[in-house]
Amino acid sequence: MGADITALIVDWAELENIPVLERTRALFEAADPDDYDGALEEGWAWLPPASASFPSWCARYEFGGTLGSFKPHFRAGERWEAIREHASDDLRAALDTFLAGLFWVPPRTHSDPEDEDGAEPWHGTMRAYCPPPDMPVLAQAWNAVGPQLEALRGPFDVHAAAPGAWIGRFEEFTTLLHGWAEVVEEAHRRGWGLIGLPI
DSSP states (O other): OOOBOEEEEEOHHHHHTSOHHHHHHHHHHHHSOTTOOOOOOSEEEOOOTTOSSSOTTEEEEEOTTSTTBSHHHHHHHHHHHHHGGGSOHHHHHHHHHHHHTTTOOOOOOTTSOOOOOOSOGGGTTOSEEEOGGGHHHHHHHHHHHGGGGGGGHHHHHHHTOOTTSTTOSHHHHHHHHHHHHHHHHHHHHHTOEEEEEOO
């Protein structure tokens, strides 16, 4: 059994109406309600507000071919590390911004300041945590990345391909990125935030 991730887009105003100490439980219940059968294999779990399965203040996104595992996302980060120095400066900067806002931890340099996490402690177990003010930056980064993705095919095939492994082919890498782009774009369009739960 490995690490998992469940991506939610969340109406932040509704989330902030929930007492701080109850937010984590509310998010977990929203992401994995008792009556959710897990039949959705890819895309959005949109249900009407009257449904008991998902409250109207959030929606769940399933990444195709990942089985809910965090491993593909982690491997995508590794593939990016293997090819990022072969990307153009503008593509590298944009994809760094996009991935670091979601699941990738950029390599540290000696000039980096010590980590200072001033965020609220209740979300410490989240795999991704992007409040609404962060979404325009991620959406803008994707707008720069999307049209240039094909330029990474050659570097990927030379430096990152791992047939048979998670995200071992370029198409798997781009499919995962497009999934995250869909999540980011929908959250941004609604003025919502994004949370990745470890379930």
